[in-house]
Amino acid sequence: MKAPIPTRQRLTNRVIDEVCSLSADERARRYWDTTVPDLCVQFNAKRTGRPSFMLRYTKLDGTDGDYSIGSVDKIAIDSARTEARRLLNDLHAHGIDPVEARREAREEAKAPKLKTFGDLAVAFMAAKAEQRPGQKPLDEVFFLNRYVLPVLGSRKFDKVTAQCVEDLVIAVKNEVGARHRRKGANGKTTANACHRAIKRVYKWACKKEVATKNPADFPPLFEIKREKRRGRLTEERFAQFWADLSGRLYSMSSPKPGLLAILLFLLTLQRPIDVARAIRSHINLSKRMWIIPEDYTKTGHEYHVPLSDPVARLLRIVMSIADGEMLFPSNRANGPHMDEHSLTTGWIRARRRLIKAGLLDDEDVELYDGRRFGRTQIRAKLGFSNDVAEAVINHVGQQHEGARLYDVEEMLPHMTEAHLKWGEEVERMTGANCLA
Template sequence: MAATGKLSARKVATVKEPGRYGDGGNLWLNVGPTGAKSWLVRYRFQGRARVMGVGSVDLVSLAEAREKALAARKLLAGGIDPMDHRKRQFEASAMDAARAITFETAAESYIEAHEAAWRNGKHKGQWRSTLKTYAYPVFGDRPVADVDTDLVLKAIEPIWSSKSETASRLRGRIESVLDWATARGYREGENPARWRGHLQNILPAKSKVQKVEHHAALPYAELPAFMEALREQVGTSARALEFAILTVARTSEVLGATWDEIDLDRDGGAVWTIPADRMKAGKEHRVPLPPAAARIVQDMGTMFGRTGYVFPGQRKGKPLSNMAFLMLLRRMGRGDLTAHGFRSTFRDWVAETTSYPSEIAEQALAHIVGSAVERAYRRGDVFEKRRALMADWARSVNQ
């Protein structure tokens, strides 16, 4: 090993000629063409020459540079490449910083990353609301790497029996955030919110504690009188609910209906084609419109024009509010009912008063029918049979 201490603090401060000046012990002062000065540690590792920068002269003194060179020589003596060692240290520090990310920050990042794929605009709000109410107060400010089974249970156990559906969704959302954090390198190990093989051994199954709640439905025998009262109501909300009942479509499907989905001039009768990205099952759904439903659409076009939403809200370019049907039913003195419940009314009517096969009714409701194998072989949507069914349904409700 060459002698060390060849440079002095004065030499370092005054030298101006570009070049490299050795201090010994692998340490070199590098003076660049512009006069900038920095420290280099030059060495060989496994027969390969390497040069490692250890800082600017403005930031690292001669004494400090010698300490860095000494540390590098000790690593070399132990068979360790100083540059590889430093790289690993940087990576470890970056990982430690990443792991300091809080659960709330991870959750918000997850929501932002996935909201574009969520078909329902309410989904983002529901995700954030659930986590903000139940998870953030418990471990929102904790590093996501530190979230363990005890913390997850602390958030979901208090509502597991009293609000089983909410608790189940909360658990699933925590699990998704933690999976995302693991994939991004913010945490390691098993997911403490995982149900199968983990929390299922700690908590009772949701089916054991869940109170079954059905959407309030009107008996089909009372529907004609209700429809008569509904037709007396003025406003877009009333026409949209009437349309929803006649088509047995979901509320979100009706409120989001646009004119480019409607074909009033189709041979054989009007058709409403709902694209896959607006359907719960993620599959395009064609709805045969009975004459009464087609007339409602025509009236909407006369009132508002045939562009944008079929049932526009008060705000320009926006559909009716998700609360429109609920508020309408309350104004009618029927707060005991829900819009979704009319789908149950339809299902009861089909089963008890008609001879239509069950699968035809299920197709009309846009439910998934049969196993995956059965669906693969049955590619049609029994459209013409559904048109006959919906015509009979419209006549029944409009008696």
């Protein structure tokens, strides 16, 4: 009777051929190499077919792991030993688990190869759309598709320089300014928006470690000078608008979302678009905080909005009406949330009612004056610094580009105090417990 082949010996091509020639019931499942003791020739559970070289190793958590090096028909025993030694060295010297490393390599191979700026932009837009299911596309999508991609789309993303971005931004400004489609249009706003879109694409790419630098990381080229609107909204006018809006709110059998949205805008001083697309899961009433992620904001920065007592009361009313994720769902087919222009429309109607009633003698009072008025009161009347007032309205101006002027961790207590004081000021102007 022929002696069985030892399961531990120096593996050679002859030994491997010999164990492969055995019938399934004669052979063991594993035959170990004595030169590299963690290397073996392994048959499957039924001991059928040709075997593979397998490395048995101890994982970082102390459990055993098996790594398949390859079939004996495709890899020579010497190559299998060399690969086993390399894997063991990487594991012990660098903590690299061979199975995890292979999985990551396969995932990386499956990932789309991003070579051009167009590739980056498409991946950026897809990632943001996935993070914001059901939401309208970011503003950057229009500017990228309309102005940026036709120029930079085919250029390798690592060959886009600051000069390339500057040339494009200037060209957009000149193109839009030459059309004069809108009275007073000079192209500066569109040019800055294109610049901001490019910057956000590279910011995302750097965060994903696809790109190593952001060629658009410089301040806006064009300063937008807007007329100062001081005094358009006073304490008296604020109280008049509040009385009209809240009065209509309580006169209805079912509170109208548009009116609630305007009141939330006046209380939090956040941008109309941020109020219109407010999401339930972003708001924590128990911690009195509304955190708007960077993917949902105009500036690409995360916003922290501390909630005062009247804001918390108003949000409880809103949440009792809206049963979905959107606090102000759209009643049309143009999107999942209320259009920000609905707030402007509601404000205009309130203004018309006040003028008709003889309570307001000036038509030039805009919705956004509420945000300007609140910021001014926080600084000039309530005594907070300009930085705190800017932080309360989450304003990111030119001096903030590239880095926030303030650190949220450091500024948040001051922001919280300012929001609370503003809530008390609104109650004082409009009547105690204004949303009881």
